[in-house]
Amino acid sequence: MEAFIYDHVRTPRGKGRPDGALHEVTSVEMVTQLLRAMQERNNLETGLLDDVIIGAAQPVGEQGGVLARAAVLQAGYADTVGGQQVHRFCASGLDAVNLIAAQVMAGMIDAGIGGGVESMSRTVMGYDSGAWTSDPAVAFRNHYAPQGIGADMIATLDGHTRHDVDSFAAESQRRAAESWKEGRFKNAIVPVKDVMGEVLLDHDEHMRPATTVESLATLKAAFEGFGKGGFDAVAKAKYPQIEELTYVHHGGNSSGIVDGSGIVMVGSKEFGEKAGLKPRAKIRSYANIGSEPTIMLTAPAAVSLKALKTAGMEVGDIDLYELNEAFASVVLRYMSALNIPHDKINVNGGAIAMGHPLGATGAMLVGTVLDELERRDLSTGLITLCAANGLGTAAIIERV
Numbered sequence: 562m563e564a565f566i567y568d569h570v571r572t573p574r575g576k577g578r579p580d581g582a583l584h585e586v587t588s589v590e591m592v593t594q595l596l597r598a599m600q601e602r603n604n605l606e607t608g609l610l611d612d613v614i615i616g617a618a619q620p621v622g623e624q625g626g627v628l629a630r631a632a633v634l635q636a637g638y639a640d641t642v643g644g645q646q647v648h649r650f651c652a653s654g655l656d657a658v659n660l661i662a663a664q665v666m667a668g669m670i671d672a673g674i675g676g677g678v679e680s681m682s683r684t685v686m687g688y689d690s691g692a693w694t695s696d697p698a699v700a701f702r703n704h705y706a707p708q709g710i711g712a713d714m715i716a717t718l719d720g721h722t723r724h725d726v727d728s729f730a731a732e733s734q735r736r737a738a739e740s741w742k743e744g745r746f747k748n749a750i751v752p753v754k755d756v757m758g759e760v761l762l763d764h765d766e767h768m769r770p771a772t773t774v775e776s777l778a779t780l781k782a783a784f785e786g787f788g789k790g791g792f793d794a795v796a797k798a799k800y801p802q803i804e805e806l807t808y809v810h811h812g813g814n815s816s817g818i819v820d821g822s823g824i825v826m827v828g829s830k831e832f833g834e835k836a837g838l839k840p841r842a843k844i845r846s847y848a849n850i851g852s853e854p855t856i857m858l859t860a861p862a863a864v865s866l867k868a869l870k871t872a873g874m875e876v877g878d879i880d881l882y883e884l885n886e887a888f889a890s891v892v893l894r895y896m897s898a899l900n901i902p903h904d905k906i907n908v909n910g911g912a913i914a915m916g917h918p919l920g921a922t923g924a925m926l927v928g929t930v931l932d933e934l935e936r937r938d939l940s941t942g943l944i945t946l947c948a949a950n951g952l953g954t955a956a957i958i959e960r961v
Contacts, residue, residue: 564662564827565840566958567672569928570598570751571823574765574916577681582762583820584682586753588617588624589631591822592678596636598751599674599826608639609836611670614660615824616653616677618919618949619684620646628678648689648920649849651885652946652954653677654823655923659847659956661827666844672828672836677920680820686919693950704799704855706792708949709784709810711857712888714796717807719894726889727777730814730913732903733886737910738770745909745936749928767817767916782808783815799855814889819916823925840961842931845941846872847956858891860953861945862898868943868955876900879957880939883926885946886911895945908933922946923954934960 572591575583583591592615600607615629630644649656654677661675692699699705706714716726740746741764752763785808788796793806833840848868852860861884869875876899884895884906896906909929912922923946930942945955 562666562668562829564665564844565830565833565961566842566844566931567826567828567833567838567840568599568603569749569823569825569931570595571749571925571928572753572821573750573762574767574819574821574918575762576766577818577820579682581682581820582766583680583753585755586761587683588678588680589628589635591753592628592632592824593635594753595751595822595824596632596638599824600636603838605836608641609832610638610642610672610674612643612645612661612664612673614645614647614657614673614675616647616649616657616920618648618650618653618679619686619689620648621688622684624680624684649952649954650948650950651887651919652923652948652952653920654925655927655944655946655954655956658825658827658924658927659954662844662847665827665829672826672832674824674826676822676824676924678822679918679920681818681918682820704795706795706855707784707787708857708887710787710792710796711855712810712815712890713784713806713808714800714803714856715858715890715894716809717803718800719890719897721809721890721893723809724774725893726809726814727774729889729893730777731772731774733907733910733913734769734772736908737768737914740909741765745932749932765915767819768914772813777813780811780813783811784808796855810888810890814913816885816887816912817916819918821918822921823928825924825927842958842960845957845959850953852951852953854951857949857951858887858947859894860947860951861891861895864953864955865899865943865945868957872957874957879941879943881908881930881933881942882906883930883942883944885917885922885926886913887917887947889913891947927956927958931958
């Protein structure tokens with residue numbers, strides 16, 4: 562059975578700090594507002610849905626407790642709609658969409674909503690890292706090092722200079738600014754409102770459109786302190802070919818810390834007929850994979866190839882790629898590994914410019930690539946993310 566995408570919406574991304582526009586909004590409220598928007602814009606009879614799965618990279622405190630079910634009820638959906646919470650670090654939102662698709666493809670459900678949320682201003686990053694980072698026996702065995710060290714390891718191994726990563730970051734800012742100026746996100750964005758119904762945010766707040774390579778060059782490398790504190794020794798122990806770690810990443814060429822949420826409605830052909838909805842795309846395949854956990858960020862190429870193989874496709878069959886810009890070196894390695902030209906990947910900018918609301922980003926990227934495929938009248942898109950502890954997730958969609 563085929564799984565079709567019927568619609569998607571997302572919040573704008575707010576700066577993930579106490580003075581960010583979305584700081585007063587809880588994660589469950591962000592998802593609730595998106596669920597209501599999904600219902601209203603599609604005149605959806607919510608009882609036709611079977612399940613809502615929401616991913617979060619920190620499913621603790623107010624982001625825990627099966628947030629999806631709480632949001633379903635808050636949004637006024639039918640009581641019969643289930644709820645589930647998933648956690649695959651930064652890939653959680655895409656994994657949630659894939660899990661809905663899997664159930665539809667298996668004939669176990671007719672339709673559902675998958676997505677993700679992260680309030681990085683209200684939930685401390687690292688609260689749910691668990692044994693991977695906090696149990697010395699586990700961390701020692703895996704040669705644990707922070708993600709920023711992994712990004713600088715990639716740059717060192719691949720020979721990416723500070724100018725290389727800063728140039729990529731500046732281009733991400735330029736593309737994002739152009740995309741917003743041209744209104745490319747307008748059909749996806751649901752402005753977030755406060756309890757009085759006043760709009761708190763209707764645009765991605767993190768962008769710095771005036772960014773240049775020259776302005777980025779003034780920023781201090783962010784992870785050198787971690788390296789000199791001992792993690793460069795860990796990196797060298799795992800990768801003895803590294804003589805000295807090159808520290809090139811900083812806040813300007815790494816993903817922005819933001820708040821936000823995104824959801825995608827997926828269902829069978831029969832669901833669409835019952836709901837009176839026309840499918841926009843189908844999910845051709847999806848995949849998950851693990852990779853070497855010290856460098857941590859290299860899974861996207863391998864998981865993309867796995868998804869392509871499942872779909873019976875080649876790299877050249879994909880019209881547009883979306884890879885989360887966790888760090889500039891991650892995307893540079895991916896482009897090199899799969900021989901993807903820059904004009905086919907992250908064409909609207911990425912997380913370096915607009916921010917990365919951890920558990921939400923994967924679902925947001927599904928919508929971004931679908932909208933852009935429609936705008937350009939293209940057919941196929943591949944979405945992928947690296948995730949903590951060496952994980953990677955991908956999905957391939959095709960317009961119908």
